[in-house]
Amino acid sequence: MATEPKKIIIDTDPGIDDAMAIFLALRSPEVEVIGLTTIYGNVYTTLATRNALHLLEVAGRTDIPVAEGSHVTLNKEPKLGVTDFVHGADGLGNQNFPPPNGKPIEESAADFLVNQAKVNPGKVTVVALGPLTNIALAIQMDPEFVKNIGQIVLLGGSFAVNGNANPAAEANAADVVFISGANVLAVGINVTHQVVLSGSDREKLASSKGKFAQYLTGILEVYFAYHFDAYNTNGAYLHDPTALLAAVDPSLVTCTEGTVRVQTSGITRGLTILCNKHKSFGEITEWSNKPSVKVAVTVDAPRVVKLVMDRLLS
Numbered sequence: 001m002a003t004e005p006k007k008i009i010i011d012t013d014p015g016i017d018d019a020m021a022i023f024l025a026l027r028s029p030e031v032e033v034i035g036l037t038t039i040y041g042n043v044y045t046t047l048a049t050r051n052a053l054h055l056l057e058v059a060g061r062t063d064i065p066v067a068e069g070s071h072v073t074l075n076k077e078p079k080l081g082v083t084d085f086v087h088g089a090d091g092l093g094n095q096n097f098p099p100p101n102g103k104p105i106e107e108s109a110a111d112f113l114v115n116q117a118k119v120n121p122g123k124v125t126v127v128a129l130g131p132l133t134n135i136a137l138a139i140q141m142d143p144e145f146v147k148n149i150g151q152i153v154l155l156g157g158s159f160a161v162n163g164n165a166n167p168a169a170e171a172n173a174a175d176v177v178f179i180s181g182a183n184v185l186a187v188g189i190n191v192t193h194q195v196v197l198s199g200s201d202r203e204k205l206a207s208s209k210g211k212f213a214q215y216l217t218g219i220l221e222v223y224f225a226y227h228f229d230a231y232n233t234n235g236a237y238l239h240d241p242t243a244l245l246a247a248v249d250p251s252l253v254t255c256t257e258g259t260v261r262v263q264t265s266g267i268t269r270g271l272t273i274l275c276n277k278h279k280s281f282g283e284i285t286e287w288s289n290k291p292s293v294k295v296a297v298t299v300d301a302p303r304v305v306k307l308v309m310d311r312l313l314s
């Protein structure tokens, strides 16, 4: 008997690699996308919502609801900057796309997350591709959320490699989410930096007539230019697609388990530190007696890239 597709909500700040992940999800029969929620990060939240609606229109999937997320950080501070130098001023490679026709639903992202988890207890996976504010708000709003939500697969943390938001920190990590007790799988940039779309992969996308391949060829130009400047490579890291595919097929990564804390202030703000669950210390630490999460440590990069190519070329 065929198993039912896994219901997923993608929390996203599109974003070029977000666009790839959203299209991949729509091409993955293992999952059913029941909504997109938006957040600041690669762009401000208003533009993230506009881009989410636009991407669903490109895909012909305007049946999928978009719920707009928070405009401010968890501490209620306005978001200071976005990474338009990575994704272009419009977040989608400066392609002058027309505004979408659709509108977000009335429910906020956090309300949508809470309510969907409540009506499908244990059945919804959130794939969180941006800063984790909406997820943290859902956790704070409803004490039942961490029980109701099936899993949170998040792109977040850098786990002992340099960050990309600052040398200590990856752009997305949030302490509230890591110690919430929810079933969390964290895929950090120590892992996603191993998954590279090469220049020749991009040429294959460019020569395909597929709708998604054509669209992505246009927006990838800015993303490749950024990687060439920042990392001196003719390739692009597949952050969001890797996290999405880890939710689709967990066998693509291997994991360790332990408590993750996120530094919330000081020069290492955003630093993620994992304490392996089997390790004990002679003193009580800020990691002691806190819930464990799964943290990806290795990835089958060739298989991830092949899945990305096969599904986006078709």
Ligand SMILES: O=c1[nH]cnc2c1ncn2[C@@H]1O[C@H](CO)[C@@H](O)[C@H]1O
Binding pocket: 015, 016, 017, 018, 042, 083, 086, 129, 130, 155, 164, 165, 170, 171, 172, 189, 239, 240
């Ligand atoms: O250099 C960067 N700085 C900040 N964010 C980035 C950069 N490159 C990619 N992303 C975005 O942040 C997430 C990975 O941390 C990905 O979602 C990607 O879209």
